[in-house]
Amino acid sequence: MLVYNTLHRTKEEFVPREIGKVSMYVCGVTPYDALHLGHVRTFLSYDMIRRYLERLGYEVRHVQNVTDIDDKIINRAKQLGVDPLDLARKYSDEALQDCDALGMRRAHEYPRVSVHMPEILEMIQSLVQKRAAYVRDGSVYFDVSRFPDYGQLSHQNTAEMQSSGRIEVDGSKDDPLDFALWKSSKPDEPRWDSPWGPGRPGWHVECSAMSLKYLQNGFDIHGGAVELQFPHHENEVAQSEAYTGSPPFVRYWLHGGVVFVDGKKMAKSLGNFITVQEILKQATPDALRMMFYSTHYRSPFDYSASRLEEAKAAWERMQLGMLNLRRDLGRETRSDGSPAASGYLADRAEDAERKFGRAMGDDFNTPIALAALFDLVSEANKYLAETAPSPSRSAEAAAAFIALERSLLVLGFAVVEGEGKHGEDQTALLLDLLVEIREKAREDKQFQLADAIRARLHEMEIVLEDHPDGTTWRRKN
Ligand SMILES: [Zn+2]
Known part of the structure; x- marks a missing residue:
């Protein structure tokens, strides 16, 4: 299986750390508002990747963090006059319910920053001791000059990183690229005790501390949306490798593409977002899968109402095709995974599954994988229209139905006939x-x-x- 690794900017053969097992960390939500389609695309991508790995026989351990301490949460909580941790709990619970409603597999762990302070403090203390970090007025900063490989993940030089517009401006830093591991808190902000005074962790350090705790150094897949590459993931690499002293922190970095609306990134801050609750009034989870998986997970996705309608129509075409086949299915072959069929349609079914597997094994190329299934549906519709009912026709139909069902299940579609929801x-x-x-x-x-x-x-x-x-x-x- 080939996967595109951002670290090396190339497709590579996937070789996990441990035979038969895959460890995967995905940057999760900062819960201060409802999930929108941008998040949905990211999480559906890693749901698909996980399901495919599991289909290949890997035992996948999936960890997804909850950033429940963050400026955005603190500011929103201030506006609403509520406790920031309560606000974060409310929205992270809602996010989980949304992901359930979309039929995603749950991660094995959802570590929250607020209950991982010992691990985070231990990491920062160690970085200070190693002189990879310095203390300034109750805050602690990572010293990028101590990490010569800084920029390796986002493939940028110092000047590019400095002009990226993504650097936090803070007069206390020695270098603009240095980043906060620990921030001293203002009196009305959530705060934890530390050797440097009361404060709270910076964003980047949480993902390093929690991924290392749950998956240990050198884990297989680190995922997240492409905009997290710099500085978030770059900083994760720097502080983690400085901390462990034994690179690589992560073997494969997989980044999902952004969702655009009318040429602009879908974002809470731009107000051009559609929440999960809103979209589920217009489309089923299967139609949403169809919409997003019709584009490669790393490519940008342009959302529009017409794309949603196209996806709904495509899913209906798939369902009708499967319905036609199922009508023809002899009941005795239904539960049997390998009906003895060896005619034209059964051959097409085999072809389709082969193409599907090849596409999925080539960096999770879902658009090509789906195209193979739609070709099979067309072949099946034609075949059923042109041949008379017979036991051998039923066996052929069964072969095609099973090929479609098996493949669609890999992508997380709910394939039971007429089914609108998962579960x-x-x-x-x-x-x-x-x-x-x-x-x-x-x-x-x-x-x-x-x-x-x-x-x-x-x-x-x-x-x-x-x-x-x-x-x-x-x-x-
Ligand atoms: Zn993260």
């Missing part, structure tokens, strides 16, 4: 059962019961469709 597999199974009971009732000429089942399901917006070879259900559009 409804049980519902689908129960509906299948009801359809079976109704069919049995009809065979036994208990038409009253059969009609009652249909009527009750209709009230629940489930439509039953009788075909010569059986009955299927779908949700009303």
Whole structure:
């Protein structure tokens, strides 16, 4: 498998630190407001990457931090007259619920800065002792001149970094590029005791301290949005490698592209964002996956209402194709992962899965992977229209259905027929059962019961469709 590593600006063969295991740290939320589509894209990308690694058989350990101490949180809490940590808790809980609603796998750990002060202080103290950091008026700064490789991740020289507009201006620093590990707090701000006086940690040091605690030095994947490359991730590398003395801190740096709206980055500060709650009123999680995965995760994504509509239509095309196949599926082949089919459509299914796997193994190229699946849907629709029903046709349909289902599951789609939300597999199974009971009732000429089942399901917006070879259900559009 090839992955693009920002550290070397090239695609590299993926070799994890430990055979069969992958450790992955993703920079998480600074919870001071609702999640928006920009966050959704980032987190859906790492959800996809994790699912694919798990499909390959890796045991993935996924850690995603919560920056619950930050200027933005403190300022917002002041405006609202609430406690900053309470505010952070409220929005981080909401963010987790949003990610659940979007069907993302939960990280194994969500470490919060506020409860990792011992680890953070230990790291800063060690950097001071190693003279990689200096103390000024109750604050502590990392001394970039002590780390000759500074700039290696973002591939910039000193002048470029200084003119990037991303450097925090602070007269106490020896060099503009030096960055705060510990900030002395004003009296009305959250504060923790430290050897340098009361204060709070800088942003960058938390990710180093917490990733090293949960994943140890030299872990496999560090993810986050591309705008975190500099200075956040650059600083993480510098302080972590200065601290451990044994590079690399991270083997593969993976950065996801930004979401734009009308040429501008989607951001809270620009007011051009759409929250998860808003978007879920317009589209299902599957349609959102379709929208984002149609672009490579590292590329910029231009959001527009028409792109969302295109994605919804594409997902519907996929679902209809699968519905057609499923109608043709013999019930006995349904639970069997390898039906004996060896005709035209079964070959196409094999092709599609091969192309899908090749694309995913080439730096998670979801647009090409999805294109292979849509080609299979077209082939399947054509095949079903042109051939007469028969047991061998059913076996071919089963092969195509299974190929699609298996692949879509890797991308986290909820593929159960007619399903609009995740976590409804049980519902689908129960509906299948009801359809079976109704069919049995009809065979036994208990038409009253059969009609009652249909009527009750209709009230629940489930439509039953009788075909010569059986009955299927779908949700009303
Ligand atoms: Zn981070």
